[in-house]
Amino acid sequence: MKKSRVLRASALLIGLSLVGVACGGDDTSSDTTAAAGGDVTCDGLKIAFFGALTGDAGNLGQNIKKGVDLAVAEFNEANPGCQVGIEAYDSQGDPAQAPALADKAVADASVVGIVGPAFSGESKAVNGKFDEAGLPIVTPSATNPDLANQGWKIFHRALAGDDKQGPGIVQKITADGKAKVGVIDDNSEYGKGLADIVQAGLGAAAVEMNSLDPEGSDYSAIVTAAKDAGVDGIFFGGYYAAAGKLAKQLKDGGVDAQLYFADGVLDVGFIEAAGPAAEGSIIMCPCAPKDSNADFLAAFKAKFNEDPATYAAEAYDAATAFLDAIAAGKQDRASILEFLKTYDKAGVTKQIKWDEKGEVAGNAIYAYTIESGAIVGKPGLIG
Amino acid sequence: MRDWLLYRTFWDLTITGLALGSIYSLVALGYTLVYGVLRLINFAHSEIFMVGTFGALMASQEFLGIPMLEDGGYPYRTGFMLLVFLVFILLCAMVFSGLGAVALERVAYKSLRGNGDLFGAVVLAFLTGFVVSMVFVDDTLANVIVAAILTAPITMGYMSLFRRGKQSPRLAFLISAIGASTAIAEAMAIWGPEKREQYQTPRILEKDVLFSFLGADVRVDNVIVIVGALLMMVALTLFVNKSRLGRGVRAVAQDAETARILGVNVDMIILVTFALGGVMAGGAAMLFTLVYEQSRFNIGFILGVKSFTAAVLGGIGNLKGALLGGLVLGLVENYASAVFGGQWKDVVAFVVLLVVLMFRPTGLLGESLGRARV
Numbered sequence: 001m002k003k004s005r006v007l008r009a010s011a012l013l014i015g016l017s018l019v020g021v022a023c024g025g026d027d028t029s030s031d032t033t034a035a036a037g038g039d040v041t042c043d044g045l046k047i048a049f050f051g052a053l054t055g056d057a058g059n060l061g062q063n064i065k066k067g068v069d070l071a072v073a074e075f076n077e078a079n080p081g082c083q084v085g086i087e088a089y090d091s092q093g094d095p096a097q098a099p100a101l102a103d104k105a106v107a108d109a110s111v112v113g114i115v116g117p118a119f120s121g122e123s124k125a126v127n128g129k130f131d132e133a134g135l136p137i138v139t140p141s142a143t144n145p146d147l148a149n150q151g152w153k154i155f156h157r158a159l160a161g162d163d164k165q166g167p168g169i170v171q172k173i174t175a176d177g178k179a180k181v182g183v184i185d186d187n188s189e190y191g192k193g194l195a196d197i198v199q200a201g202l203g204a205a206a207v208e209m210n211s212l213d214p215e216g217s218d219y220s221a222i223v224t225a226a227k228d229a230g231v232d233g234i235f236f237g238g239y240y241a242a243a244g245k246l247a248k249q250l251k252d253g254g255v256d257a258q259l260y261f262a263d264g265v266l267d268v269g270f271i272e273a274a275g276p277a278a279e280g281s282i283i284m285c286p287c288a289p290k291d292s293n294a295d296f297l298a299a300f301k302a303k304f305n306e307d308p309a310t311y312a313a314e315a316y317d318a319a320t321a322f323l324d325a326i327a328a329g330k331q332d333r334a335s336i337l338e339f340l341k342t343y344d345k346a347g348v349t350k351q352i353k354w355d356e357k358g359e360v361a362g363n364a365i366y367a368y369t370i371e372s373g374a375i376v377g378k379p380g381l382i383g
Numbered sequence: 384m385r386d387w388l389l390y391r392t393f394w395d396l397t398i399t400g401l402a403l404g405s406i407y408s409l410v411a412l413g414y415t416l417v418y419g420v421l422r423l424i425n426f427a428h429s430e431i432f433m434v435g436t437f438g439a440l441m442a443s444q445e446f447l448g449i450p451m452l453e454d455g456g457y458p459y460r461t462g463f464m465l466l467v468f469l470v471f472i473l474l475c476a477m478v479f480s481g482l483g484a485v486a487l488e489r490v491a492y493k494s495l496r497g498n499g500d501l502f503g504a505v506v507l508a509f510l511t512g513f514v515v516s517m518v519f520v521d522d523t524l525a526n527v528i529v530a531a532i533l534t535a536p537i538t539m540g541y542m543s544l545f546r547r548g549k550q551s552p553r554l555a556f557l558i559s560a561i562g563a564s565t566a567i568a569e570a571m572a573i574w575g576p577e578k579r580e581q582y583q584t585p586r587i588l589e590k591d592v593l594f595s596f597l598g599a600d601v602r603v604d605n606v607i608v609i610v611g612a613l614l615m616m617v618a619l620t621l622f623v624n625k626s627r628l629g630r631g632v633r634a635v636a637q638d639a640e641t642a643r644i645l646g647v648n649v650d651m652i653i654l655v656t657f658a659l660g661g662v663m664a665g666g667a668a669m670l671f672t673l674v675y676e677q678s679r680f681n682i683g684f685i686l687g688v689k690s691f692t693a694a695v696l697g698g699i700g701n702l703k704g705a706l707l708g709g710l711v712l713g714l715v716e717n718y719a720s721a722v723f724g725g726q727w728k729d730v731v732a733f734v735v736l737l738v739v740l741m742f743r744p745t746g747l748l749g750e751s752l753g754r755a756r757v
Contacts, residue, residue: 217682
C-alpha cells in the first residue's frame with residue numbers, strides 16, 4: 001500500500017515534469033546535436049561516475065572517469081551558462097559496497113545521469129534502485145547480457161554485451177585453430193557469465209577448468225590441471241589483476257598455451273602483474289581502439305597527456321549523451337530518460353542509438369594483443 | 384571425480400600444496416605461540432605477515448635496487464650472489480615483521496594487561512590525537528601536527544589510566560586485536576604508495592624445474608620454500624626447547640603466575656613470544672613474495688584466516704601442530720581443487736577442519752605449548 005502511494009507520487013512527479021518540459025517552449029523541438037551555440041543555461045546539474053576507482057580493477061574505472069571528465073570539460077567550456085559537475089562514486093567494483101553508494105546517488109537530486117555502473121556484478125546489485133528512482137544510466141563497460149533483460153527502463157550501455165563478445169571470442173579461438181581450450185573464470189557476474197558463453201560456443205573443444213578466487217594468490221591447482229589436460233588455448237573470464245597472476249603462474253608452470261582474455265583484462269595492470277608472461281596474449285573487447293576517432297584521441301591526449309585506455313571513449317560517448325540531453329533543455333531525470341530513447345548520434349566509438357532494452361546498435365568486437373609490454377590493436381581480425 | 388585428475392597429477396599437486404602449506408605453517412606458528420602463552424588469538428598477526436611482504440619488497444626494490452624487468456628479461460641472480468640476496472631479503476622481512484609484532488604487543492595488548500608503558504601510551508596518544516584532528520581537518524600534514532601537539536597531554540591521561548593497573552576482560556583483547564588488524568591494513572591502503580592496488584615484487588631467480596619426481600616437475604622456488612620453512616621451524620623449536628628464553632616461554636605458557644614468582648620476567652617473555660611469531664611471519668612473507676611476487680594491503684587477510692585454521696587444525700598452542708596443520712591444509716586445498724574445482728577448495732578445507740574437530744576437539748596433535756609435550 002505504501003509502495004503504491006510512492007509509485008503514484010512518482011508517477012505524478014514524472015507526469016508533471018513531462019508537462020513542464022512540454023511547456024518549456026521551443027527548445028524541446030531542437031535536434032540532438034550538442035549545443036554549439038553555447039547559450040544553454042542550467043544550474044547545479046551533475047553527471048555521476050559510478051564504479052571502481054580503486055581496488056582490484058580500479059584502473060578500468062579510472063579510464064572511464066577520464067572519458068567523463070573530458071566530455072564534461074568540453075561541454076562546460078562551450079557553455080559558460082551551464083556548468084555541469086561530476087560526482088564520483090567509488091564502489092571498488094564490489095557488489096556489496098555499491099548499494100549504499102547508489103542510495104547516495106539517488107538521494108542527490110542534482111545527479112541527473114550516471115555513467116556506469118562500471119561492472120556487471122555491481123550493476124545487478126544497484127540498477128534496480130536506479131530504475132525505481134528513474135535515474136537514467138549509461139554504462140560504458142558492464143557487458144553481462146542479463147543486464148538488458150531485467151526490464152530496467154533506465155538501462156543503456158554504450159558497447160556490445162557479452163552475448164556478442166562471447167561469440168566473437170569463440171570465433172577468434174576457432175579461427176586460430178585451437179582444438180583444446182581450457183575455460184576458467186573468476187566466479188564474478190561478468191567473468192562467469194562470459195566464460196559460460198565461451199564454453200558453450202566452443203562445444204567439444206572446451207575443457208571446463210572451473211573457477212579461481214580472484215583475491216587468492218595460488219593458482220597452482222589450475223596450472224596443474226591445464227598441464228594435465230594438454231590444452232593449446234586457455235580462456236579466462238575475469239579482470240586484469242587475477243589474469244596477471246594466472247598468466248604468470250601458467251608460464252612459470254610450463255604451460256605454453258595461447259591465452260585469450262576479454263575486455264576486463266585489457267589494461268596495463270595486466271602487463272604489470274604478468275610481466276613477460278603477458279606477451280602474445282590475445283584480448284578481445286567490444287571497446288574501440290584508441291585511434292578509432294582522431295579528434296577524440298587528440299583531445300584526450302591534450303587533456304591527460306596520455307593515450308585513452310579501455311572504455312575511455314565509451315565513457316566519453318555515454319557522458320556526451322547526457323550532456324546533449326542537458327543542452328537540449330532536458331534537465332531532470334525523467335526528461336533525460338525520455339531524451340535517450342530517441343537519441344541517435346555518431347559517437348566517437350560507434351553510432352549511439354539504443355533499442356528498447358538499452359542495447360546499443362553497433363556490436364563490433366575488436367582483438368588486441370600484447371607486444372613488447374604494450375597493448376597493440378590487431379585491426380581486421382574481427383569487427 | 385573429475386576424470387581422475389587427482390590420480391594423474393597427484394605428485395604435482397603434492398609439491399605445490401606442500402609449498403603453500405609451508406607458508407601457512409610459518410604464519411600459523413605466530414598464532415600458536417601467542418595463544419600458548421597468552422590464551423589470546425592475535426588476529427592482527429595477518430597484518431604482521433603483510434608488513435613482512437612489504438619488508439621483502441623494500442629490501443629487493445629499494446635497498447638492493449633490483450628492477451622489475453631489464454631489457455632481455457628478469458635480472459636473475461645466480462650462485463653466491465643469489466644466496467646473499469635471498470638471505471638479505473629474508474632478514475629484512477623478518478626485521479619488519481618482528482618489529483611490527485613487538486610494537487603491536489606494546490601498543491595493543493600490553494596496556495590491556497594492566498601494565499602499559501610509556502611507549503604504548505605515546506603511540507596510542509598520537510593515534511588518538513590524529514583521529515580527533517581528522518574530525519576537524521581533512522589534511523594529513525595538519526593532522527600529524529595537531530596529533531603531535533596533543534600527544535603530550537593525552538599521554539599523561541593514558542599513563543594515569545595505566546597506573547591503575549587493571550587487567551582488562553578477555554573480550555577487550557579480542558576487540559583490540561581485530562581493531563589493530565583493520566587499522567594496520569587500512570593505514571597501508573591509505574598511505575601506501577600504491578594505495579589499494581596490487582604491488583609486484585621483482586623476480587630474482589629463474590624458476591627452473593630442478594628435477595622430476597614421479598612425473599611431477601619440482602621447481603626451484605618450491606624447494607626453497609619447503610626447505611626454508613622447515614629450517615626456520617627447526618630453529619624455532621630448538622630455540623624454544625633449548626635456550627634460556629625458550630624455557631621462559633614454556634614456563635609462562637604452563638603457569639604465568641608461578642613463573643613470575645620464580646623470577647621469570649613475564650612481560651619480557653611475552654615480548655619475545657610476539658617477536659618470535661613476527662620473525663616467523665616475516666620468513667613466511669619473504670617466501671611468499673619469492674613464489675607469488677605480489678603484495679597488497681589486504682594480502683594477509685585470506686592467508687591469515689587459512690593459517691589460523693591450520694593452527695587450530697594441528698592443535699593451537701602446539702608448535703608441531705602448526706607445522707602439521709599448515710601442511711595438511713595446503714595439501715587438502717590442492718587436492719580438493721583437483722577433485723571438485725577451484726571454487727570448492729575452501730569448502731573442502733573447512734569441512735576437513737570440522738570433521739577433525741568433531742573427533743579431536745583440540746586438533747590433530749592436541750593443545751599444548753607448555754603442557755607436557757612441546
